[in-house]
Amino acid sequence: MDTLRIWGRANSVNVQKVLWCCTELGFAFERIDAGLHFGQVDTPEYRAMNPNGRVPTLVDGDVVLWESNAIIRYLALKHIEQAPDGAGGRLYPVGAAPRARVERWLDWTLATLQPAERDLFWGMVRVPPEKRDMAAITASAKASGAAWSVLDGHLAHGRPFVEGDHLTLADIVLGGYARRWYGVEVADRPDLPRLRAWYDRVAERPGFQRYVAPPLT
Ligand SMILES: N[C@@H](CCC(=O)N[C@@H](CS)C(=O)NCC(=O)O)C(=O)O
Structure with missing residues (x-):
């Protein structure tokens, strides 16, 4: 499985919910600082992933997602696909x-x-x-x-x-x-x-x- 990549500064409530969700599901991830004084969000590369220029953005292989609630739904559904009776189905x-x-x-x-x-x-x-x-x-x-x-x-x-x-x-x-x-x-x-x-x-x-x-x- 690809390691999840999560773009977004650690003090953003919308990033935090994604990191907490990954922890509940046991998903490993790499977080990359972006947003406010970290910048990144206005680069063409970032805007190609997230045209809103906001954080978080999730990259999971060829799946690229923005909107934190959509991201946590995706993570739970991904877990349900892998383990139908596991933590994903309890969270969602x-x-x-x-x-x-x-x-x-x-x-x-x-x-x-x-x-x-x-x-x-x-x-x-x-x-x-x-x-x-x-x-x-x-x-x-x-x-x-x-x-x-x-x-x-x-x-x-x-x-x-x-x-x-x-x-x-x-x-x-x-x-x-x-x-x-x-x-x-x-x-x-x-x-x-x-x-x-x-x-x-x-x-x-x-x-x-x-x-x-x-x-x-
Ligand atoms: N509805 C979006 C809101 C995204 C959003 O506004 N994120 C804020 C951080 S909580 C942001 O990107 N602020 C500007 C920045 O960090 O540069 C979501 O839930 O992902």
């Missing part, structure tokens, strides 16, 4: 209903959570204090709290992971953003005990510890 359930329940969180993260939390994360982590737009940060913190309340309510099902008794792609994608939520200072952070208990659980995974837990930069 095969049945229509269980898979759709996982899929919704992948879509929700892109459509609802990420737009809500972007100004909070960027403002608090990547902008120096004297240049922060505190109105945008406050609005983003409020919108983030509202989004996380949706997941907290969902977790009233009482099971350990977002869609049941084991980790799925939903936990990986949401876990990366939860790292950001709990990693920045938020005034009036809503008390969401089910969310916090779930976060502490997923944060124990070796793939999270290695790729998602490091300091936010």
